[in-house]
Amino acid sequence: MLKRVFSYMKEYKKYAWLGLLCIGVEVILEITVPLLMADLIDYGVTNADETYIIKKGLQMALCAVLALILGVGSAKFSALAGQGLGANIRKAEYEKLQSYSFSNIDHFSVSSLVTRLTSDVTNIQNAVSTGMRPFGRSPVMLIFATSFAFRINSTLALVFLVALPTLAVLLILIIINVGPLYGRMQSAIDQVNRCIQENLTAIRVVKSYVRGDYEVEKFGVVNENLKSESEKAFGTAVLNMPAMQFVMYGTILGILLIGGKLINEGKMMIGQLTSFLSYVLLILNSLMMMSNVFLLMTRSLASAERIMEVIDEKIDITDENAKDIAVAKGEIEFDHVWFKYKDTAKEYVLSDVSFHIKPGQTVGIIGQTGSSKTTLVQLIPRLYDVTKGEVKIDGINVKEYPVRHLRDAVAMVLQKNTLFSGSLIDNLRWGNENATLDEIKEACQIACVDEFVERLADGYDTEMGQEGVNVSGGQKQRICIARAILKKPKVLILDDSTSAVDTATEAKIRSGLAEKLPDMTKIIIAQRISSVRHADQIIIMDRGHVEAIGTHESLLRDNQIYQEIYASQKEGADL
Template sequence: MIKTLFSHIGEYKKSTLISPIFIVIEVIMEMLIPTLMAYIIDYGLNRGDMSFTLKVGGCTLVIALISLTAGILAGKYASYASAGFAKNLRRAMFSKIQQYSFTNIDKFSTAGLITRFTTDVNNIQMSFQLLIRAFCRAPVMLVVAMFMSFLISPRLSVIFLVAVLFLSCILAFIMFGVHPYFSRAIRKYDDLNINLQENISGIRVVKSFIREKYETNKFKKATKELKELMLKGERMIVFIAPAMQLTVFSCILLLSWLGAKMIVVGDLTTGQLTSLFAYTTNILMSLLMIAMVMVNVVLSRESGERIALVLNEEPSIKNPKNPVKEIKNGDIEFKNVNFSYSNNPKVLNLENINLKINSGQTIGIIGGTGSSKSALVQLIPRLYDVISGEVLVSEENVKNYDIKILRDNVAMVLQKNVLFSGTIKENLRWGNKDATDSQIEHVCKLAQADEFIQRFPDKYDTFIERGGTNVSGGQRQRLCIARALLKNPKILILDDSTSAVDTKTDKLIRNAFKNEIPHITKIIIGQRISSIIDSDKIIVMDEGKIVNFGTHEELLKSSQIYREIYESQTEGGAK
């Protein structure tokens, strides 16, 4: 995990290394000040030597300024490195997610990924900055302060050694105790984000069913569970401060008592005792800093593991070594295909699929909910890979094609039609970034979208809200079909993509396809018989199998499933 995360420090390695150098300079200068103060007391003030006092005082001021400057520079470089590290982690995760196949994406929830980009990266950023500054500063301060204390009085320095061992045991016990609570709390952020995402995206449904109170209580429950976990961890962490205070005051009392006796017998000077008091604070403050860093490291350890999980996830679909970069036609063939979303051969979503579609044909697919219609077509652009068997496009296994070339030639309009914030033109140019205005208008006419776009005041420059919330479901579907057509593909797949379109417009779209793009292989998944009735052939699916394949007339005679669907959707069947 650490190796994975730190490999993304990248161009900020220099700042990461420079900051500790300035920290060491800052600490050494700071640790010299108590010793210089002891000299001022013993050899300047006690002897009335103002010249010596001013000289050493001037040196102390210069050293303090050096320490201050080094501290400022250390903070600057540490902040720069930690912010850059966080930026690189977010970029690396985003880039990795873009490479994921649908199989990879299915392993992570949307809310979980958002939490990783926000809360988890923020935790890592804070911990990284503390590691650079506090965790570098604290050990150096501890070692130098202990060393200076031993130079002054080895006997009294034993007090510090015992104090360090005592506090180290307390801190280790607390750190191991709080880790399980903070690990569970980080995972609870996912539940919190899921609730928030569901509520905001479905706010219209919430209001239409008057479920505001229910959703509020559900969110309260999620926040309460998170609060309880954090409190359990904090209840253990609060013992750090009392333990620290107990140790500090015990050291001061012991130093005062033993130091006073040593001054009386002449084994210690007043200035040396004063500097030991300063080193007491420095030693124990360094331990407090280490404790703070450890708390943050424990909190961010789970975050780091979650981020590393995303970064280490290998895409299940990759380009072959020497990919084929040309698709000649829209021929499609399935040979003994078995497929499972879970990649488990014992739980198949598609079983023994054998199918041949000629280029330019229009193929309809119909079947009940859960019959794996979408799974079948998602194998063609290689959104998923088969467990066994082959999917061929233009007589070539889809695994041999360059993924970009394959998906450019297989345009797919998914069940969930997604538009992005931006103008209509910007959304449509996802299909072809170099498309001209006339090309855009042409595909919109084919998809029957031009008619409603012309009614907008800004026409093709109309701004689409995120998710396309300012257009109707049918308009959104037609825009998505136009976007797919703009790719000028060899294969066009509509996965129930006209379900929100009225039957008249649906027929106009099918007629436009038939007359304007006869060379493109078209696969249409539909729940309405009218959407696929004119297809060259129709596939009937049930429980992940192709149970019938033929024309409308043939299926009425040979397929009970198709006949039942047809009769239930026609007036004759209703009577």
């Protein structure tokens, strides 16, 4: 897993190697200092040789200064490697998300995806930035310090044969237990992010229903859960320090007892014992650093698994069967189409749907809420793929078109209108980034955006704010329609996209589409019969299947569902 994660370091690998090189040389210099100190005590101090003391002292100072410089260098290179790795992983995740279909996105909650792009990546990059130093120092220091310790006194060094296995067992027990706890903690972060996201997205609803207290209480539950899971994870992780200190103090005590005895017997000098103790501390510190690295890696592994779930998600809508073709006319055919969101679902959302739309026709789709009207049209640009049957454009299965070309040829204005931060003209150019001002004005005239654009503070350069907070719902719908028209698609799908627009403006939009875009196939999903009564044909959906197809007049004469919808709306209008 970590090998795959580190494969994203790419161009930053040179910084990682430079960091490790600095760390290795720094450690060798640090390890040399106790040897110099032992000579200084045993030969310089003991013999009162001032020249020797100054010489060894300058050598120690030089080693310390060089170690300091290398330490700064290693910190810089580690930071560059860690931040670069994090940036590449985020980029890879985000690029993969862009290729997701709706069903792929449905596998994850939005809050979880946000956590995997932020908190989980941060865990990995911090593990590199802060963990590279102990990762590089620990093995080098352990090897050299241990060899020097045995060189000073092999009998005293045998204490490590008891201390090291004891510490290893304690650390393994801690790591085994803390690993799953880190995964649960990241899931708890997902829940907190989800609660915050829902509250901020629906803040107007929360305030209008005076549900602030309820939201605070709901957040308190997930926040307390995160606190609890974090306490369990970190509470287990911090046992690393007591375990380390237990072994460290036990080792030092054993060395002092045995070393004192050896000095009394004349088998060891005081300078050697002092030097030996320095190496003991270096060895134990290296083990402590190594244990911290293992803890960082354990947390990073939990985050890496979550990140790789996003990257390894199998894309279910691909160009696997695509040919080098493009939509020419916009003729649409549903041939015995069945659909369900999940293969394991018991019931189909769409059942045996068949109909044919000629190029340039205007088709209305109407039906009660939950009759799967939106699901139906989402199959045309392959936002979802059919479970059984075929959806064809110009007589060719949509799966044979390259997805990019298919979606360029099919413009869809969804039920939820989305505008992005930036100016009005920037939002309009989402439809066509190379659109001229004349083309933009023509699209705005068809969508009746021109009726209010001049009243905006800066006209087409007016900032929309986040999600278009500067315009009303009806204005937002018209901007989204203009944006879709700018794509110059072969098929235009309006999914209840004029619900917030008054009937007079809706009639103008419908008239503009018919007059200026006669060759474009238009599919209009609506709740109001007035929105579709002038269509060339009207499809009535009921519980996921086609109830009837016909004109306004024929359906009003022959279809009971259409008659009931018409009567209820006419009654409402009369009232």
